[in-house]
Amino acid sequence: MILKMFRRTSFLTNKVLNEWDNRIQCFFIDLSGTVHVDKELIPGAINAFEKLKKTQTKFKFVTNTSKEAVSTTVQNLDSLGLQLSKQEVYSSLTATRDYLVRNNLRPHLLVADEALEEFESLDTNDPNTVVVGLAPMKFNYKELNECFRILMKPENKIVAINKGRYYKTRDGMSLGAGPFVFNLEFATSKEATIVGKPSKEFFINAMKSIGHEDPSTCVMIGDDVNDDVMGAIEAGMHGCLVKTGKYRPGDEDKLFSVGGDPEPYPAKERCLVANTLEDAINLLLP
Amino acid sequence: MSWLEKPVKALLLDISGVLRDGDQAIVGSLEAFQRLQEIGIPFRLVTNETQVTVQKTVEKLSKLGFTSISPSLIFAPAPAVATFLKETLSRAFLLVHPNVLPEFDGIETSDPNCVVVGDAAEHFNYSRLNEAFRVLLRLREENKEMQLYSLGKGKYYKEEDGLCLDLGPFTAALEYATGADARIFGKPNPVFFHAAVQDMKMSPDEVVMIGDDILGDVGGAQRAGLRGVLVRTGKFRISDENHATVKPDGIVDNLLQAVNLIMSHYN
Numbered sequence: 001m002i003l004k005m006f007r008r009t010s011f012l013t014n015k016v017l018n019e020w021d022n023r024i025q026c027f028f029i030d031l032s033g034t035v036h037v038d039k040e041l042i043p044g045a046i047n048a049f050e051k052l053k054k055t056q057t058k059f060k061f062v063t064n065t066s067k068e069a070v071s072t073t074v075q076n077l078d079s080l081g082l083q084l085s086k087q088e089v090y091s092s093l094t095a096t097r098d099y100l101v102r103n104n105l106r107p108h109l110l111v112a113d114e115a116l117e118e119f120e121s122l123d124t125n126d127p128n129t130v131v132v133g134l135a136p137m138k139f140n141y142k143e144l145n146e147c148f149r150i151l152m153k154p155e156n157k158i159v160a161i162n163k164g165r166y167y168k169t170r171d172g173m174s175l176g177a178g179p180f181v182f183n184l185e186f187a188t189s190k191e192a193t194i195v196g197k198p199s200k201e202f203f204i205n206a207m208k209s210i211g212h213e214d215p216s217t218c219v220m221i222g223d224d225v226n227d228d229v230m231g232a233i234e235a236g237m238h239g240c241l242v243k244t245g246k247y248r249p250g251d252e253d254k255l256f257s258v259g260g261d262p263e264p265y266p267a268k269e270r271c272l273v274a275n276t277l278e279d280a281i282n283l284l285l286p
Numbered sequence: 287m288s289w290l291e292k293p294v295k296a297l298l299l300d301i302s303g304v305l306r307d308g309d310q311a312i313v314g315s316l317e318a319f320q321r322l323q324e325i326g327i328p329f330r331l332v333t334n335e336t337q338v339t340v341q342k343t344v345e346k347l348s349k350l351g352f353t354s355i356s357p358s359l360i361f362a363p364a365p366a367v368a369t370f371l372k373e374t375l376s377r378a379f380l381l382v383h384p385n386v387l388p389e390f391d392g393i394e395t396s397d398p399n400c401v402v403v404g405d406a407a408e409h410f411n412y413s414r415l416n417e418a419f420r421v422l423l424r425l426r427e428e429n430k431e432m433q434l435y436s437l438g439k440g441k442y443y444k445e446e447d448g449l450c451l452d453l454g455p456f457t458a459a460l461e462y463a464t465g466a467d468a469r470i471f472g473k474p475n476p477v478f479f480h481a482a483v484q485d486m487k488m489s490p491d492e493v494v495m496i497g498d499d500i501l502g503d504v505g506g507a508q509r510a511g512l513r514g515v516l517v518r519t520g521k522f523r524i525s526d527e528n529h530a531t532v533k534p535d536g537i538v539d540n541l542l543q544a545v546n547l548i549m550s551h552y553n
Contacts, residue, residue: 136412137412139411139415140408140411140412141406141407141408141410141411141451142408144410145450145451148442148449148451148455149448152449165462165463165464166423172420173419174419175412175416175419176463178462178463179415179460179462179463182459182462183459184455186441186454186455186458186459187442187455188441189441
């Protein structure tokens with residue numbers, strides 16, 4: 001069974017690569033699980049990075065975090081041995097900022113204090129949009145009521161960085177931003193626009209930030225088959241699943257059908273599987 | 287005014303938005319209330335108020351001039367759910383306002399197997415919501431039913447300084463986080479309306495509910511077989527007159543107009 005899948009995977013890899021040849025012009029690379037796991041770089045990550053720079057390929061590292069500013073992410077990576085510039089990292093916060101600017105929106109920011117830095121220089125007077133990020137310190141009645149009152153003006157909107165239900169913390173599972181976005185959606189009968197990873201808005205904004213308009217010229221490399229690969233494919237990009245970080249054997253089956261002749265599956269032609277980021281880069285940048 | 291065509295034998299009145307707005311009596315409501323007591327039409331006060339006990343509600347109304355209201359005339363969610371918790375021997379995590387805790391005297395709170403959400407207002411903070419969430423998550427992981435009881439599910443209400451989030455959005459947040467389905471005690475649950483109607487020994491079609499909440503008061507009453515009349519006071523908004531799903535049996539400016547219409551129609 002495993003051998004059958006392996007054979008099919010490499011057959012598809014060659015088939016897919018041929019189809020992709022010359023099409024991929026820019027690379028989006030996930031950070032957590034793809035470049036590093038906690039405080040350790042994944043072997044080959046620096047090589048991959050250097051190859052991207054040497055070949056002058058367009059790229060951005062992407063991350064879902066909405067609790068820390070990009071400058072903090074860059075600092076943390078620097079301490080692991082990977083020197084990136086702020087411009088080389090695109091986070092859900094960056095995408096949110098781009099979305100607000102592109103749509104001329106004046107935000108009321110319900111985001112963590114550490115994230116506020118990303119929104120400096122935006123006009124926040126007389127807000128017409130409430131932006132909700134992961135901000136446990138601000139998920140209380142007083143703050144939510146203020147957001148609610150702003151949203152009761154018919155033309156005002158909700159922008160959610162993401163709608164995660166809960167996440168793992170040191171002392172157990174904790175409520176994510178999603179329930180609080182839903183709190184405001186329920187109170188106001190409005191629907192939030194989600195702009196962080198892995199929403200379509202996120203990938204489109206990331207692509208535009210690099211000067212591209214055609215998602216099929218982009219590839220997203222990541223360890224999360226749902227949030228990295230499927231998310232990108234749904235935005236019209238190509239995807240490459242790497243077998244590090246969050247990856248679990250069998251994840252690729254979510255992209256390929258199993259058993260017998262592979263059925264046409266939307267993701268199949270647009271996805272590769274590679275062992276690590278370095279392998280992915282070598283496959284795609286021979 | 288189709289709601290007057292059938293006899294109006296008894297009334298259910300909402301409190302907040304019909305009798306009072308925050309700490310003030312609504313214009314005309316005191317007069318309306320006195321008239322009701324004069325003509326002797328039976329009524330019950332049906333409220334989703336859960337920031338304070340029924341006793342306190344009676345006191346607050348009395349201070350505003352709505353006197354001689356016996357606590358037995360008031361139907362509120364907290365006593366209703368407390369009775370239910372006792373009958374089912376439930377152990378509850380109480381995400382409620384501290385001032386309403388006396389209604390839960392005698393309820394076991396250790397090792398909770400259910401969550402009760404009331405209008406905790408400024409006591410809705412991340413830490414308490416997270417605790418409630420973890421109770422539900424633990425039940426789910428133990429393959430037990432996630433019992434989530436909500437004392438109403440109103441979206442917002444009106445205070446003097448503007449609109450305020452009600453408990454509904456917080457119940458909704460817990461439902462979203464866990465996939466639980468809250469059971470509602472209070473408006474708009476038909477059981478709640480029926481309890482008040484039966485207490486007056488009436489049948490639903492003999493009773494009119496007057497309220498400012500198009501969904502909770504009017505919609506809820508109609509689904510319970512009563513007539514629902516909307517007042518243009520309290521949290522009323524113009525858009526409520528053209529609501530997508532609820533068509534009130536009548537719309538009046540305020541309680542006084544409603545009472546005057548009842549009196550002139552039946553004289």
